Amino acid sequence: MQTAILNHQKITIEEYAKRYGSKKVVVFCEFCNEEMFPFALNSICVRARFHHKKHSKCLYAKPAKYIVKKNSSKINKALLQDIKENLNHIYACCKFFFRDERFLAIDFKEMLEIAFERDIFTFAKIDVWKLPFILLSLLEKVKINNKEYRFVIENDFLKIEREKYKIVKVFADSGRNVNGGEFLISKDFFYKIDTNWIPPELTNKLIKIFEEIFN
Numbered sequence: 001m002q003t004a005i006l007n008h009q010k011i012t013i014e015e016y017a018k019r020y021g022s023k024k025v026v027v028f029c030e031f032c033n034e035e036m037f038p039f040a041l042n043s044i045c046v047r048a049r050f051h052h053k054k055h056s057k058c059l060y061a062k063p064a065k066y067i068v069k070k071n072s073s074k075i076n077k078a079l080l081q082d083i084k085e086n087l088n089h090i091y092a093c094c095k096f097f098f099r100d101e102r103f104l105a106i107d108f109k110e111m112l113e114i115a116f117e118r119d120i121f122t123f124a125k126i127d128v129w130k131l132p133f134i135l136l137s138l139l140e141k142v143k144i145n146n147k148e149y150r151f152v153i154e155n156d157f158l159k160i161e162r163e164k165y166k167i168v169k170v171f172a173d174s175g176r177n178v179n180g181g182e183f184l185i186s187k188d189f190f191y192k193i194d195t196n197w198i199p200p201e202l203t204n205k206l207i208k209i210f211e212e213i214f215n
């Protein structure tokens with residue numbers, strides 16, 4: 001959420017960041033009065049916001065189910081076309097980082113919904129090849145072999161054009177780097193990833209998901 005209650009007054013996440021930065025100040029949800037905490041204050045990929053604590057029952061707590069805003073007027077149309085044409089590549093790149101873990105079409109759908117909710121598709125300058133890595137970095141947790149990880153991209157990923165970037169797998173709780181968890185990503189990585197293993201039924205599912213989200 002973009003607002004919370006502090007000392008009986010509404011505060012936006014921007015005001016909070018300006019006034020308190022990384023200082024810990026207790027704020028509350030304006031709907032359920034539960035305590036909340038600021039999230040992604042310094043991230044460039046994720047819109048900063050207030051989060052409920054884990055297992056919150058509040059209707060506005062995420063990511064139980066993302067409420068997809070269909071504000072399609074601002075959406076980057078060229079990007080959408082590219083996404084549609086490269087669904088298999090986007091999917092395969094995400095799957096690569098899930099290793100042997102199950103990664104179903106529905107998981108992919110949730111990632112797209114999260115990105116939608118965070119206005120990723122309105123960015124004027126995103127190349128389609130960057131999308132799977134953005135999707136990964138938006139996940140708060142990825143469970144692989146019963147351990148929880150996050151993926152962190154170098155923070156000039158969307159700002160500066162380079163040939164290669166690093167994406168790093170870190171432990172979700174401590175943020176420590178995982179041994180051998182550094183990957184170089186590039187346009188080549190995206191376009192050369194093997195998609196032949198994706199059966200036509202799955203491709204059809206991906207297209208359906210795309211249409212559900214963006215139409």
Ligand SMILES: [Zn+2]
Binds near residue numbers: 031058059060061
């Ligand atoms: Zn709440």
